[in-house]
Amino acid sequence: MFNELDFPPSIDLARLPTPLEPLERLSERLGLQLLCKRDDLTGTTLTGNKVRKLEFLLAASLDAGFAGVITCGGEQSNHARATALACARLGLDAHLLLRTADPAQPPAASGNLLLGRLAGASVEWITAEQYRERDALMAAAAERLQQQSGDRYDVIPEGGSNALGAWGYVRCAQELAHQLGRVAATVVYPVGSGGTAAGLIAGCRLLDLPYRLVGVCVSDDRRSFQQRIAAILRRFAERWRLNVASDAEDIELWDGYVGLGYARSRREELACIADLAQTEGLVLDPVYTGKAMFGLLSELAAGRLLGEPIVFVHTGGVFGLEAQARQIEALL
Numbered sequence: 061m062f063n064e065l066d067f068p069p070s071i072d073l074a075r076l077p078t079p080l081e082p083l084e085r086l087s088e089r090l091g092l093q094l095l096c097k098r099d100d101l102t103g104t105t106l107t108g109n110k111v112r113k114l115e116f117l118l119a120a121s122l123d124a125g126f127a128g129v130i131t132c133g134g135e136q137s138n139h140a141r142a143t144a145l146a147c148a149r150l151g152l153d154a155h156l157l158l159r160t161a162d163p164a165q166p167p168a169a170s171g172n173l174l175l176g177r178l179a180g181a182s183v184e185w186i187t188a189e190q191y192r193e194r195d196a197l198m199a200a201a202a203e204r205l206q207q208q209s210g211d212r213y214d215v216i217p218e219g220g221s222n223a224l225g226a227w228g229y230v231r232c233a234q235e236l237a238h239q240l241g242r243v244a245a246t247v248v249y250p251v252g253s254g255g256t257a258a259g260l261i262a263g264c265r266l267l268d269l270p271y272r273l274v275g276v277c278v279s280d281d282r283r284s285f286q287q288r289i290a291a292i293l294r295r296f297a298e299r300w301r302l303n304v305a306s307d308a309e310d311i312e313l314w315d316g317y318v319g320l321g322y323a324r325s326r327r328e329e330l331a332c333i334a335d336l337a338q339t340e341g342l343v344l345d346p347v348y349t350g351k352a353m354f355g356l357l358s359e360l361a362a363g364r365l366l367g368e369p370i371v372f373v374h375t376g377g378v379f380g381l382e383a384q385a386r387q388i389e390a391l392l
């Protein structure tokens with residue numbers, strides 16, 4: 061029924077396919093059909109959207125004979141945690157460049173950071189200003205570590221969001237094709253560094269799926285994400301000679317849901333997380349999925365019409381909840 065795809069080499073890290081589940085009570089309340097693609101169930105600690113990308117990225121690191129990888133993120137980065145755990149599982153070293161307010165006083169290990177440290181990753185703390193130069197800093201770290209140890213280190217970009225990592229979400233689109241079929245569905249997902257978006261867009265193009273894909277921007281504005289996603293798609297198209305390139309303006313993203321800023325929550329977003337936990341037993345995170353679900357429910361409440369079923373992609377992130385425990389508790 062669907063075209064066969066020629067995937068690049070990958071290793072098994074995620075529990076796939078993830079389930080596609082109806083959100084029954086919420087659907088009844090809203091008077092529409094809402095489903096959840098449970099990518100939070102790719103694993104327990106190795107959970108979330110990054111695991112799909114790492115299946116391709118780390119296969120390439122191993123194949124090229126790297127002894128370790130370097131990646132980056134915020135202090136509670138899900139991607140850094142998933143990379144650290146996956147590296148430990150594969151016998152690779154992990155070195156993380158993490159952004160924090162004051163590198164001289166790094167945060168105590170909790171949530172994602174605790175898990176990354178537990179998996180043996182080494183952490184280099186950098187300021188938000190240094191983080192803007194993250195790619196150069198990671199390249200410098202790779203050279204430094206090689207000089208110190210004699211081993212070669214691969215560099216994985218922020219969020220695992222490059223053309224190779226995007227194949228993880230081509231695979232997700234393929235799963236959706238089998239689970240949903242060719243229907244006029246709308247697929248809503250959070251956008252943080254663009255790799256999930258690029259993979260879903262590429263997958264729908266390659267499989268000729270009629271889904272409307274809508275990304276909710278959680279950390280930057282629509283225009284800059286459109287550019288980033290279009291750039292990943294261009295590289296994907298060049299590297300594998302596949303017709304997936306897209307005009308930036310054709311990539312549907314919603315602005316307006318960054319709220320107070322990256323990893324900072326408004327009361328109404330946390331209330332939305334509590335609502336989903338209490339209505340469906342579904343636990344969202346405050347940094348990505350909570351904002352994306354708040355965006356979806358706000359748009360529906362404002363009368364936005366979307367083809368059904370609506371599929372919300374739960375991209376994981378549960379360990380980020382702890383960082384906002386006090387604010388959440390105040391709502392209960």
Ligand SMILES: Cc1ncc(COP(=O)(O)O)c(C=O)c1O
Nearest residue numbers: 138252253254255256348375377
């Ligand atoms: C839990 C979670 N959801 C969504 C995203 C956004 O995905 P992407 O970086 O592919 O845009 C991230 C990471 O940025 C994440 O950790």
